[in-house]
Amino acid sequence: MLNLTRQMIEIRNLLSSINHDGMRLPSIVVIGSQSSGKSSVLEAIVGQEFLPKGSNMVTRRPIELTLVNTPEAAADIASFPALKMDNLTDFEQVQKILFDLNMAVPEHECISNDPIQITIRSPRVPDLSLVDLPGYIQVEAADQPIELKNRIRQLCDRYLEAPNIILAISAADVDLANSAALRASRLADPRGERTIGVVTKIDLVDPKRATKILTNKKYPLRMGYVGVITKAPSTNKGGSGLFSRKAITGYQAYVMQQNFEHTYLKENKEDFYGTTTGTRNLKKKLMKVLEKSMAASLRPTHMAIQQELEETSYQFKVEFNDRPLTPEMYLANNIDMLKLATKELSHDFSRRELKSLIKNALDQKILDLMAERYWNKPFTLQNSKNAAIEPDLKELSQITNINDDIYWHKKLDLTTSSLTKLGVGRLSTSLVSNALLTEVENIVDNTQLKNHPMAKAAVKDAAKSVLGAKYYSTADQVENCIKPYKYEIEIEDREWQASKENAVTLLKEEIRQCDEVYNNLKKQIGGRKLQQVVTYLEKLKQHQTGDVDLNSNEALGFSHNLIQRGQDAIFLKDRLSLLKMRYSIVKNSKKCKKKENKYQCPEIFLDAVASKVTSTSILFLNVELLSDFYYNFPRELDMKFFNNLSKEEIENFAKEDPKIKRHIELQERKDLLENALSKIESVLAIQRTKTNLGPDK
Numbered sequence: 136m137l138n139l140t141r142q143m144i145e146i147r148n149l150l151s152s153i154n155h156d157g158m159r160l161p162s163i164v165v166i167g168s169q170s171s172g173k174s175s176v177l178e179a180i181v182g183q184e185f186l187p188k189g190s191n192m193v194t195r196r197p198i199e200l201t202l203v204n205t206p207e208a209a210a211d212i213a214s215f216p217a218l219k220m221d222n223l224t225d226f227e228q229v230q231k232i233l234f235d236l237n238m239a240v241p242e243h244e245c246i247s248n249d250p251i252q253i254t255i256r257s258p259r260v261p262d263l264s265l266v267d268l269p270g271y272i273q274v275e276a277a278d279q280p281i282e283l284k285n286r287i288r289q290l291c292d293r294y295l296e297a298p299n300i301i302l303a304i305s306a307a308d309v310d311l312a313n314s315a316a317l318r319a320s321r322l323a324d325p326r327g328e329r330t331i332g333v334v335t336k337i338d339l340v341d342p343k344r345a346t347k348i349l350t351n352k353k354y355p356l357r358m359g360y361v362g363v364i365t366k367a368p369s370t371n372k373g374g375s376g377l378f379s380r381k382a383i384t385g386y387q388a389y390v391m392q393q394n395f396e397h398t399y400l401k402e403n404k405e406d407f408y409g410t411t412t413g414t415r416n417l418k419k420k421l422m423k424v425l426e427k428s429m430a431a432s433l434r435p436t437h438m439a440i441q442q443e444l445e446e447t448s449y450q451f452k453v454e455f456n457d458r459p460l461t462p463e464m465y466l467a468n469n470i471d472m473l474k475l476a477t478k479e480l481s482h483d484f485s486r487r488e489l490k491s492l493i494k495n496a497l498d499q500k501i502l503d504l505m506a507e508r509y510w511n512k513p514f515t516l517q518n519s520k521n522a523a524i525e526p527d528l529k530e531l532s533q534i535t536n537i538n539d540d541i542y543w544h545k546k547l548d549l550t551t552s553s554l555t556k557l558g559v560g561r562l563s564t565s566l567v568s569n570a571l572l573t574e575v576e577n578i579v580d581n582t583q584l585k586n587h588p589m590a591k592a593a594v595k596d597a598a599k600s601v602l603g604a605k606y607y608s609t610a611d612q613v614e615n616c617i618k619p620y621k622y623e624i625e626i627e628d629r630e631w632q633a634s635k636e637n638a639v640t641l642l643k644e645e646i647r648q649c650d651e652v653y654n655n656l657k658k659q660i661g662g663r664k665l666q667q668v669v670t671y672l673e674k675l676k677q678h679q680t681g682d683v684d685l686n687s688n689e690a691l692g693f694s695h696n697l698i699q700r701g702q703d704a705i706f707l708k709d710r711l712s713l714l715k716m717r718y719s720i721v722k723n724s725k726k727c728k729k730k731e732n733k734y735q736c737p738e739i740f741l742d743a744v745a746s747k748v749t750s751t752s753i754l755f756l757n758v759e760l761l762s763d764f765y766y767n768f769p770r771e772l773d774m775k776f777f778n779n780l781s782k783e784e785i786e787n788f789a790k791e792d793p794k795i796k797r798h799i800e801l802q803e804r805k806d807l808l809e810n811a812l813s814k815i816e817s818v819l820a821i822q823r824t825k826t827n828l829g830p831d832k
């Protein structure tokens with residue numbers, strides 16, 4: 136079978152996302168006042184009870200119903216394409232879903248323009264496209280604000296426009312003059328060219344009267360009227376049959392309705408002569424009318440699609456240079472960029488970077504340890520009583536028999552052990568991990584992902600989880616491999632020489648920094664004022680040791696803050712002269728040239744230790760952490776972005792960026808139009824062969 140209607144319905148659904156008046160293919164819009172039997176008609180056409188019921192009408196959104204004839208199918212199947220719900224065979228569930236979808240519109244809004252789309256496939260249904268319109272008719276009577284009434288009317292008017300066909304439902308037991316459905320249809324279709332009148336409940340009136348209604352000339356419709364019985368009395372709420380309403384539902388009720396209608400029409404055959412009656416005939420009529428109307432819309436729609444496609448293609452060329460883009464492509468491009476940048480990182484961020492990262496941190500620790508253990512004694516103590524117990528740093532360079540001097544011996548051993556036992560494993564692992572995370576952030580900021588906060592966070596998470604998985608084992612490994620240095624450190628001459636240079640540089644830099652802080656302080660306070668307060672503080676100290684008398688007025692004018700600054704200045708000056716002393720000793724003294732004199736040159740020795748610890752650490756960090764990261768990070772990205780994201784999530788992600796959104800949407804529109812065009816062209820081709828063959832061949 137050529138099945139024109141079905142293909143046209145497909146095209147119609149395809150085009151539904153594009154709002155364009157010229158591209159609308161007809162559908163059958165069902166209207167009827169409450170209790171006219173509107174739901175019963177729709178259900179008799181479908182052969183299933185699926186519409187939500189309630190004394191208070193519950194249709195708040197248009198229901199766009201697509202019926203697909205599936206001759207071979209064993210069961211009726213419903214689906215909600217927009218909700219991605221397929222293969223529903225339980226129609227009570229369908230009813231519930233429709234009810235919920237309607238109820239999702241708040242009562243005060245009354246109505247929503249957003250249609251519910253449902254497709255039902257069954258061997259019993261014809262290929263049809265129907266719309267169940269919400270409370271248009273009720274609104275006329277209801278006591279509702281004007282603004283709301285207007286909104287409802289606008290929505291309904293749009294559906295009632297050509298080329299749609301109007302199915303106006305009226306009940307036989309109500310005078311046609313009072314039919315709200317006919318009244319509404321006459322407004323939209325004054326010449327009665329696109330309206331089919333359906334008269335329900337013809338079993339409730341005398342057959343002769345029913346025939347009169349169906350053949351009336353008072354409200355003429357080009358497509359005429361169809362009389363139906365859409366409920367068998369025993370399945371009726373009010374019916375007094377053997378079974379209660381509840382007991383007979385679904386398919387059983389459908390069979391009863393069909394039988395009852397069939398029998399009734401057969402029994403009154405003569406009376407109904409010359410009229411169209413029965414739901415079967417109604418279905419046939421709908422198919423015919425829809426097909427004819429579809430066929431008439433074919434060419435204009437074809438032209439409209441063609442024009443729209445030309446326009447869209449032009450825009451696509453101008454704006455995006457015909458560059459194809461889908462959400463998946465966009466995502467894949469970005470992830471590829473990340474992977475590429477990670478590969479580059481693996482060349483750039485290598486041993487050298489690792490080394491300076493860790494060595495700098497250890498240098499800082501050395502400075503801290505020196506300050507804490509060596510540089511914390513005022514060196515004027517030389518002549519004081521304590522000198523015997525706590526030798527002055529100045530003495531350090533003068534020691535001749537170093538082996539005799541337990542004090543300095545112990546000091547260096549303790550300091551070295553503080554350095555090697557500070558937790559180098561965790562320290563270096565954290566440093567490298569954090570540095571890599573920062574690198575990853577920089578990489579992301581160089582891609583389009585910078586415009587996607589969620590994706591940015593996801594990339595960071597991926598990096599974190601890869602690094603995190605290795606953190607403890609790496610830290611342990613590093614700690615284990617530097618363990619020997621905690622007990623014994625062998626240094627070669629060459630290493631000593633290098634460390635001597637390092638120590639000189641380190642001290643020089645420390646002097647520079649100290650100087651900078653001191654000068655800033657001077658600038659802040661003013662050189663003279665700072666000098667005054669320093670002089671005062673020095674006098675005060677001498678006074679405390681009993682060397683000098685202090686005039687009590689001298690403190691006047693110095694704020695607490697200023698005194699504090701003065702103390703800072705004294706500290707900095709002391710530290711500076713101490714550093715300079717150590718700098719010149721480390722750099723120039725003969726002693727510091729030899730590794731045997733390590734107790735006199737702790738700065739050099741500690742640097743040598745730090746260098747050893749560093750190079751051993753990076754060996755393991757390189758293997759355990761870095762190589763692992765460069766290998767697993769791209770895989771983790773794939774997992775996070777390709778395996779775990781749904782199609783919608785990828786689409787939502789890509790569309791976060793407005794420019795990408797526009798690009799993708801234009802491409803989608805173009806694809807859709809191309810698809811619709813090729814479909815409509817094949818339908819046109821079929822139609823041509825059909826016409827060439829002549830009718831009914």
Ligand code: GDP
Pocket residue numbers: 167168169170171172173174175176335336337338339363364365366367368370371372373
């Ligand atoms: P709606 O409010 O327009 O959707 O109307 P319904 O389809 O719910 O029908 C209203 C009432 O009329 C229900 O009680 C139906 O059982 C009953 N009804 C519908 N069609 C017929 C019919 O052809 N004959 C009879 N006797 N009752 C019907």
